Amino acid sequence: EAGVVQSPRYKIIEKKQPVAFWCNPISGHNTLYWYLQNLGQGPELLIRYENEEAVDDSQLPKDRFSAERLKGVDSTLKIQPAELGDSAVYLCASSEGPSRNTGELFFGEGSRLTVL
């Protein structure tokens, strides 16, 4: 069974440029998460989707970050414009639906962003 797939693995951009990350969760997983992981830190939740609905986006900086999960499967996280402080690893994870919230999250390998 395929795991959570993320792309690109690495991205280097100039500040003020846009960037987008893509995530395809494990088949059948209704819940999708985007986490931000700064160097030497634990992951911090940016947004959580239940199917196509964003149910928790309280930590998403909405002035420059946006996300979508149009068909309730794969998802895109966008930053526009990027700032130097956005350099980090962006992790996508998925899990089975909310009725099974005892379950673990399955993570992708992450997208490492470097903003110059």
Add this chain to the structure above:
Amino acid sequence: AQSVAQPEDQVNVAEGNPLTVKCTYSVSGNPYLFWYVQYPNRGLQFLLKYITGDNLVKGSYGFEAEFNKSQTSFHLKKPSALVSDSALYFCAVRGPNTGFQKLVFGTGTRLLVSP
């Protein structure tokens, strides 16, 4: 609010010796607790969880953890460390105040196992 604390940035242990990676939590009510491991340039991998029942839970790769409610701790342990266990370990918690929907991670502990 819910949180976890991992008081050690790094733990060093010799191969073959037992290891402990510490975690304490803060939630209102009974928590769901998790351990994840992260190898270099990889995503996080689930190791084990405590939801209810026996305080000692066993997980992948020979790891286990003990839930201690009185000390609000969930320390990760392994009887005999391997060099390949060297990685970054994260404790995480879900609490009833968020309907157990929000998973909050600690800052991580780097485990270094020397040959």
